[in-house]
Amino acid sequence: MKTSYYQIELKAGFPSPAMDYLEERIDLNKVLIEHPLSTFIIECTGDSMISAFIPPKAKLVVDKSVTAKNGDIVVAVMNGDFTVKFLKKNDVKCWLIPGNTKYKEIEITPEMNMQIWGVVTKIIIDPKDVRKCML
């Protein structure tokens, strides 16, 4: 339950010297989410991004308002299916690159109907799963 500091009444004695220095406690929402209106949380299964520290069950903070740049980890829609990959692009071409050598790079051609759904801005993982990413 939330209790506000400001309701504390000091009946007697010396006033708390911290009173004038109160600040709001750190809010992880603000730290992890820059644009709340365009940010969505999703969960992954599969190992194609394991070397990017996205093990199965990782939660991704995805911001739709961010324009994807070369090197970003993106949530893409390919022919109606979601996927998460590194985006590699130059002036003429564009690829989706997995974070696992077992999987192939995908070169995006115009007829593939690929869209960027959002850009991954934070990855939330359980420390227990870190080892899986390091193999």
Added chain:
Amino acid sequence: MDCNNFYCSCERVFNPKLEGRPVVVLSNNDGCAIARSEEAKQLGVVMGTPAYMIEDLLRQHNVAVFSSNYTLYGDMSDRVMKTFASFVPRLEIYSIDEAFLDLHDLPYTNLLQLGTTIRKTVQQNTGIPVTVGIAGTKTLAKMANRYAKKKHKSTGVFWAANENLTQEMLEFTAVGDIWGIGHQYSMFLKRNGFNTAADFTRAPDEWVRTNMSVVGQRMLNELRGIPAIGWEFDAPTKKVICTSRSFGKLLTRKDDIQEALCNHAAACALKLRRQKTCCNRVHVFINTNPHKTDEAQYARTINVDLASSTNNTSEIIKAAIQGFNIIFAAGYRFMKCGVIVMNLVPESQVQASIFDEADRSKNSLVMSTMDQVNQSLGKEIVRFAVQGFEKKYKLRADHLSQRYTTDINQILKIKI
């Protein structure tokens, strides 16, 4: 601003496979079609059609059918509205998927560009497509929006920037499609030779006032570019609050119905506390299904007045049960019950009655504690025993999508 096929668009954000496929969203209890994607409209799915009547059509054309997921739609609406709000100093939220933005006193001269930017931003940030209509009055803006949908589909924006463009739009719009003109007035105007909105703007003031009262005059002014409908920037606090639902299946047992009723009463009390008001009258109603003409029919309502105004769940539940005990009759198959709380006053203005035995400050502490616990630990973790757990009355929602944005256990899962 109007979100395109809003409920369907919400479903598509989290399910891109639905792109290009017809989508239909059903009302509470999976009753009728209340939202249709463009493709579903083209198949001839009519707004409000009972689901059982179009079952074959839906199956035949592989239509994706959803139960209404108001938790999801509410959150997506909030995102869209707040994104709108970031562009203008003031806006009026007109419904879950429509808003009027006040573009007065803005430094832009090219409103078409502004409209395009807002539209692109909302689409990119939330995934929801919107259409923009810009004009001098609310009625014209609504019309411009409709015109954009019909004639400027690719850009999704129409600005009635000058006389010519406004005229073009007025000529295109039938009187029946003017915001606020119902079937009756529409027939009446057509009988008198006014077919388009443009025709209507040429109607004599005197004639309109006599035949359509001040409402018609107001509409006429709006169409001529003179604002006559005021702005409501802050959502007005509600005068009455109603919570009612049809049961998932017809109920006969008194206990089952009472459980549903208590939940409605508790929902009303929570809504009262959220908007910081109290009520002093609780209206209760129950009824059978009037469409089942072969069954015995029963419908009753009752008002229960309270000694003093309250928003305390236990008092409102108590009053609802009191009323229910009086109006309930055994031997019928009930379809629906509901609670309406009335005579609302601000919490700060509640006068204590001399007959009031309740310990006000203690009760309100209990309520605020309950609300806080429920907010942090989950909806209805703490509730009254009469609200029960069985929920036999639960809504039918066989095609419900996940609450992707409000429940961590239901977020979008992606196989990568």
